[in-house]
Amino acid sequence: MALVGDNGAGKSTLMKVFAGAHIAEEGRFFLDGNEVTIGNPQDATALGIQIVYQDLALCENLDVAANLSLGAEPVKPGWGFIPRILRPLDDLQMEVTAKKAIDSLEVRTLQSVRAKVGGLSGGQRQAIAIARAVGAKSSVVMLDEPTAALGVAQTRQVLEVVKRLRDTNHAVVYISHNMRDIFEVSDRICVLRHGGNVATFTTAETDPDEIVAAMTRGLDGAKTAA
Amino acid sequence: MGQKLQLKPNQSLLDRFRAMRETRFGAFVPVLFALAAIWIYFGLALPLVDLLTGDEETFRSIFLSPRNIYNLFMQSAVIATLAVGITIVLLLGDIDLSAAATAGVCAALLGVLVLAGVPGWLACLMVIGVGIVMGAAQGLLVAYVGIPSFVVTLAGLLGYQGLMQKILPTGNLNVGDVFVRGIARVLIPDLWGLLLGLVCITAFAFLNLRKQAQRRAKGLELDSNMALWGQVVIFGVLVMAVIFTLNAYRSLPLLLVLLVGITTLLGWITTSTPFGRSLFAVGGNPESARRVGMNVRRLRVAAFGIVGLMAAVGGIFGASRFGSVSYTAFAGGSLLLEAIGAAVIGGTSLFGGRGSVWNAILGALVIGSLGNGLDLTGASAADKLMVSGAILILAVSIDAASRSGPGGGQ
Numbered sequence: 154m155a156l157v158g159d160n161g162a163g164k165s166t167l168m169k170v171f172a173g174a175h176i177a178e179e180g181r182f183f184l185d186g187n188e189v190t191i192g193n194p195q196d197a198t199a200l201g202i203q204i205v206y207q208d209l210a211l212c213e214n215l216d217v218a219a220n221l222s223l224g225a226e227p228v229k230p231g232w233g234f235i236p237r238i239l240r241p242l243d244d245l246q247m248e249v250t251a252k253k254a255i256d257s258l259e260v261r262t263l264q265s266v267r268a269k270v271g272g273l274s275g276g277q278r279q280a281i282a283i284a285r286a287v288g289a290k291s292s293v294v295m296l297d298e299p300t301a302a303l304g305v306a307q308t309r310q311v312l313e314v315v316k317r318l319r320d321t322n323h324a325v326v327y328i329s330h331n332m333r334d335i336f337e338v339s340d341r342i343c344v345l346r347h348g349g350n351v352a353t354f355t356t357a358e359t360d361p362d363e364i365v366a367a368m369t370r371g372l373d374g375a376k377t378a379a
Numbered sequence: 380m381g382q383k384l385q386l387k388p389n390q391s392l393l394d395r396f397r398a399m400r401e402t403r404f405g406a407f408v409p410v411l412f413a414l415a416a417i418w419i420y421f422g423l424a425l426p427l428v429d430l431l432t433g434d435e436e437t438f439r440s441i442f443l444s445p446r447n448i449y450n451l452f453m454q455s456a457v458i459a460t461l462a463v464g465i466t467i468v469l470l471l472g473d474i475d476l477s478a479a480a481t482a483g484v485c486a487a488l489l490g491v492l493v494l495a496g497v498p499g500w501l502a503c504l505m506v507i508g509v510g511i512v513m514g515a516a517q518g519l520l521v522a523y524v525g526i527p528s529f530v531v532t533l534a535g536l537l538g539y540q541g542l543m544q545k546i547l548p549t550g551n552l553n554v555g556d557v558f559v560r561g562i563a564r565v566l567i568p569d570l571w572g573l574l575l576g577l578v579c580i581t582a583f584a585f586l587n588l589r590k591q592a593q594r595r596a597k598g599l600e601l602d603s604n605m606a607l608w609g610q611v612v613i614f615g616v617l618v619m620a621v622i623f624t625l626n627a628y629r630s631l632p633l634l635l636v637l638l639v640g641i642t643t644l645l646g647w648i649t650t651s652t653p654f655g656r657s658l659f660a661v662g663g664n665p666e667s668a669r670r671v672g673m674n675v676r677r678l679r680v681a682a683f684g685i686v687g688l689m690a691a692v693g694g695i696f697g698a699s700r701f702g703s704v705s706y707t708a709f710a711g712g713s714l715l716l717e718a719i720g721a722a723v724i725g726g727t728s729l730f731g732g733r734g735s736v737w738n739a740i741l742g743a744l745v746i747g748s749l750g751n752g753l754d755l756t757g758a759s760a761a762d763k764l765m766v767s768g769a770i771l772i773l774a775v776s777i778d779a780a781s782r783s784g785p786g787g788g789q
Contacts, residue, residue, distance in 0.1 A: 210666060212659070212660045212663035214663035214733050224668075245594065245597055
């Protein structure tokens, strides 16, 4: 599923509502056909909704393994008598998990999970941010403009990762301006305009011109409220 | 596309330097070089000049004598204690200007308490509690009210200086308590010191080898054998050299054992627990730490609490070593700037997210060696200040240079 729209159409806002960062004033959420409520970021995480923000939110001073387990670091068993925050980290387990996550996305250019994120390329960082979202046992992964700041080769790398994500049974919501990317990775395209839902297209039955028209002018008479 | 992570042959010297600092033990190299340079200058170069000029009477070979090394370690111990504490808040990207004043208040309180007849050990525990509260109070202001730590701790510096003067109206108090004096006076017998050193080295080697074995078992990338054994050998040589030198004069003082023990504990907490990991995460990217659910505010308060704790311990060490508490030795003197300087010279970044408590100890030794060496050569106070300033600028420049690489800057 791709989410497109002109600047200010409400793509990122919609995503933040899904993430629990903003609270919706009206409307209902359905996940796998069941109605759910999202009141805060923890609810979203518990439901398996993971967001990859535009700015990635990686710590450049930490290595790849540490970034992937940030906030949910594994600790060694057998230290139950001290508070969790002071128990010894299981950094080997961390590396094993990180390697598995990176391998499952087939990021071949990354040579070591012990490399500092500060020294990686934009595409590699994006892949790590995605790997972090996937590693957290997610069912829905939302990507906010993952290729906006990347070069051609790096964009390619990220798109491969996104396809790989789709093939491993994740629902992916892909937010972007870039028609070529969207037509490459999406099954359906949802167009937003002025905070409203214009229409949802099936990628195989539409073409970029129709989408651009819907983004800029809306569908004549078909403007439905979200 | 895939930017290689290995060293490329055409890398500039600066790139190699940056790459080296990224490794776990590479961060020690610059400060060790600085320390070696200072020791060679004062310990070898100056005596050689004296020898060549034939000036037998001014022959200055005392710098590297066991007696002077012993004094050097003891002189640097209080600076090191505070620097270790300050490193914790520097990791967060904050700063604590009030550490020396806190140490002063705690030391003054300690003196007054033991004078009033409170047993030494109880008085020590009490002032440690007071130190933690003083630090955490500033942390609360930084974290929950949102005042920059520079301003909060500047206010703390002034306020605590005043508080110390209130507690010690005369500005001076002798501390004769056996327990308090004992911290600096008790010496570990030579043989026990050596045994302790051997135990440390064995434990270090064992932990390293076990980790390597576990890595192999889990199929992770391995450290090269040379790096592994190199670490063990260097660690062993350093530990044994220190112990033999100290034994040659007196013995290993309890004060140093305590300092190393506390630093080991804090070093372990900062690098090997979720708490320490979150310190680094907040220093690197506070927004990302917040998004993954870390309680950044509580973390700040805890970090300032730890500085307060270390400041109190520094106050106790100082009172124990001098046998007295005076305003100029703590709050009113150069202790604060020396401690911050030690942390920064050690390689801890003022911008947060990088550094280590061990580097703070080495940094304190650099500052201590400079002061000690310049004193021995009869330099004036003015020279000492200027040289210290130059060294500090050099250290921060190295930090900035190793940071502003491609992708490394923020």
